[in-house]
Amino acid sequence: TNIILLGPPGAGKGTQAKRLVDERGMIQLSTGDMLREAKASGTEMGRKVAEVMDRGDLVTDEIVIGLIEEKLAGPHGGGFIFDGFPRTLGQADALEALMAKMGESLDAVIEMRVDDAALVARITGRYTCGNCGAVYHDTTRPTKVEGVCDVCGSTDMRRRADDTEDALKQRLMEYYKKTSPLIGYYHAKGALHVIDGLAEIDSVAAAIAKVLDKA
Numbered sequence: 001t002n003i004i005l006l007g008p009p010g011a012g013k014g015t016q017a018k019r020l021v022d023e024r025g026m027i028q029l030s031t032g033d034m035l036r037e038a039k040a041s042g043t044e045m046g047r048k049v050a051e052v053m054d055r056g057d058l059v060t061d062e063i064v065i066g067l068i069e070e071k072l073a074g075p076h077g078g079g080f081i082f083d084g085f086p087r088t089l090g091q092a093d094a095l096e097a098l099m100a101k102m103g104e105s106l107d108a109v110i111e112m113r114v115d116d117a118a119l120v121a122r123i124t125g126r127y128t129c130g131n132c133g134a135v136y137h138d139t140t141r142p143t144k145v146e147g148v149c150d151v152c153g154s155t156d157m158r159r160r161a162d163d164t165e166d167a168l169k170q171r172l173m174e175y176y177k178k179t180s181p182l183i184g185y186y187h188a189k190g191a192l193h194v195i196d197g198l199a200e201i202d203s204v205a206a207a208i209a210k211v212l213d214k215a
Ligand code: AP5
Pocket: 007, 008, 009, 010, 011, 012, 013, 014, 015, 016, 031, 032, 033, 035, 052, 053, 054, 056, 057, 058, 059, 060, 061, 064, 083, 084, 085, 086, 087, 091, 122, 123, 125, 126, 127, 135, 136, 137, 138, 140, 141, 162, 171, 197, 198, 199, 200, 201, 204
């Protein structure tokens, strides 16, 4: 089963994708994670994208489509979870063409709906484990022991350079301008499932499981 998790910054895409990896052996393809890796590795491409990302703007279609294409050639596991991709109509068309070429289908697009006020609180309270990528939150999901990852025991807790209120404003603008048209695009294809992203993490996971089991 191949699915897209669609939603604004802080909707919970990464949190739910990690659960699906653990519970169903699916493969998470997060273009945000791939770009942050490129940024950390200090490659030419990494330097180019760092400034764009930190400002909260979208990176070019060409770069992210290239990253996705590379990963699609890798292991398929229990299916792909596209997390944070596609984000423009151009990316959606490219994904469709790539999947068709591989003889794969896109089984469901899950829109995680959350209002802006909740997103600010989620983003400004977020931190992640630099070692295993587990996602936490200062108030709603803190680590059991302060500063120590529940999953792997690492003390390398990080906050993202674009998790400031200013960058978030820009990320939200980009979402409404360039990404939200995908909701209509996938609705027209009969692939869209809307779920309440404001619910608790377990309830959101249950709603996603329901969609997956029918897909
Ligand atoms: P990306 O890394 O994709 O970031 P994003 O879309 O802004 O999404 P986030 O990772 O911020 O949020 P999330 O939905 O995963 O939420 P999370 O689960 O962490 O992109 C970053 C940048 O890279 C972009 O701005 C752009 O520059 C570039 N980029 C990436 N992909 C691109 C593309 N395809 N094209 C062009 N450019 C691209 O949860 C957030 C917080 O809330 C956490 O603290 C979590 O614990 C908490 N939380 C989660 N669920 C719940 C819940 N149900 N209740 C309460 N708290 C919750």
